[in-house]
Amino acid sequence: MDAVWILPVLLVLPLLLWTSSTFVFYFKKCFYVAYMMLLAVIAIPICILKSGGRDIENMRVIRFMVRHVKYFLGLRFQVSGWEHLQTDGPYVIISNHQSSLDVLGMMEVLPDRCSTIAKKELLWAGTVGMICWLGGIVFINRKKTSDAKNVMSDAAKTMLADKIRLWVFPEGTRNQNGGLLPFKKGAFHLAIQAQGLTADDVTLLSEQSFGIMRSAFLEISGQSVQSNGPSTH
Numbered sequence: 001m002d003a004v005w006i007l008p009v010l011l012v013l014p015l016l017l018w019t020s021s022t023f024v025f026y027f028k029k030c031f032y033v034a035y036m037m038l039l040a041v042i043a044i045p046i047c048i049l050k051s052g053g054r055d056i057e058n059m060r061v062i063r064f065m066v067r068h069v070k071y072f073l074g075l076r077f078q079v080s081g082w083e084h085l086q087t088d089g090p091y092v093i094i095s096n097h098q099s100s101l102d103v104l105g106m107m108e109v110l111p112d113r114c115s116t117i118a119k120k121e122l123l124w125a126g127t128v129g130m131i132c133w134l135g136g137i138v139f140i141n142r143k144k145t146s147d148a149k150n151v152m153s154d155a156a157k158t159m160l161a162d163k164i165r166l167w168v169f170p171e172g173t174r175n176q177n178g179g180l181l182p183f184k185k186g187a188f189h190l191a192i193q194a195q196g197l198t199a200d201d202v203t204l205l206s207e208q209s210f211g212i213m214r215s216a217f218l219e220i221s222g223q224s225v226q227s228n229g230p231s232t233h
C-alpha cells in the first residue's frame, strides 16, 4: 500500500521527459552528478588496490571509467590533432572551461601520466573529491594567490622530475558567455618551467595561446573570427 505513490511518479516522469526539454536538462544534470559519484565509488577501491594510494597512474582508471558516460547524455566528441599529444616528456595542456561536462571531453583525449589543476573545493565533493585526490589532481586555493603559486611551483618541479603532464583551465572558472575569459598566468609559468623558457616569455606565450584558442573556439562555435586589433585581454 505504501508504494502506491510510486505509480503517479512512474507515469509523470516519462511524460515530463517526453514533453519538457527543461526537465530533460535538469534530469540529465542530476543523473550526471549521481552517476559520477557512483563511478567514483567503484573506482576508489580499484585505484587503492592498483596503486596503493595517490598516484598519477590512477588517472588511467578514471579515464577508462568516465569514457562511456557521454552515451547516457547523448554527447559525442570529434577529436582532431590527438597525435600532437603523443610526445615524450612533460607538457601543459590548456583548454577552455564552460561546464562540468568538460571532464567528459578531457577524458576523451587525456594522455597517460596527465593530471589536472583544480579548485580546492572539489576535494570536498564526496567520492568525486576522493577519486580526484587519488588521481594526483593538484588542488589550489584560488582566493590565496601566493598559496596557489607555491602549489603550482611544486607541481612544476614534480612535472619535470617525474615527467608528468598537467591540464589547466587557464580561464580559472567556468564561463558560458560565448567567448573566453582573460587567461590566468599559472599555466604559462608551469609551461616555461617545463620547457626551459624564462618568466619574460609568460606574457607572449599567454597572448599567443589565447589568440589560437579563441580562433579555434569561434570556428567550432560557427562564429566568424573578428580581429580585435591590439590585444585587449
Ligand SMILES: CCCCCCCCCCCCCCC(=O)SCCNC(=O)CCNC(=O)[C@H](O)C(C)(C)COP(=O)(O)OP(=O)(O)OC[C@H]1O[C@@H](n2cnc3c(N)ncnc32)[C@H](O)[C@@H]1OP(=O)(O)O
Pocket (backbone or CB within 6 Å): 036, 037, 039, 040, 043, 062, 065, 066, 097, 103, 116, 117, 118, 119, 122, 128, 131, 132, 137, 140, 141, 142, 145, 148, 149, 150, 152, 153, 168, 169, 170, 171, 172, 173, 183, 184, 185, 186, 187, 189, 190, 202
Ligand atoms: C570515476 C569518476 C571520476 C570523476 C572525476 C573526474 C575528475 C576530473 C576532475 C577535473 C577537475 C577540473 C577542475 C577545473 C577547475 O577547478 S578550474 C579552477 C581552477 N583552475 C585554475 O584556477 C587555473 C589555474 N590558475 C592559475 O593558474 C592562476 O594563475 C593562479 C595561480 C591561481 C593565480 O591566479 P590570480 O592571482 O587570480 O591571477 P594571475 O594569473 O593574473 O596571477 C597573478 C600574478 O601572479 C603571477 N603568477 C601566477 N602563477 C605564477 C606562478 N606559478 N609562478 C610565479 N608567478 C605566478 C602572474 O604572472 C601574475 O603576475 P604578473 O601580473 O604577471 O606580474
Ligand SMILES: CCCCCCCC/C=C\CCCCCCCC(=O)OC[C@@H](O)COP(=O)(O)O
Pocket (backbone or CB within 6 Å): 032, 033, 036, 037, 097, 099, 100, 101, 103, 119, 122, 124, 125, 126, 128, 172, 173, 174, 175
Ligand atoms: C558531499 C557531497 C557533495 C556533492 C557535490 C557534488 C559535486 C559534483 C560531483 C560530480 C560532478 C561530476 C564531476 C565533474 C567535476 C567537474 C569539476 C568542475 O567543473 O568544477 C568547476 C570548476 O572547474 C570551476 O568552478 P567555478 O566555475 O569557479 O565554480
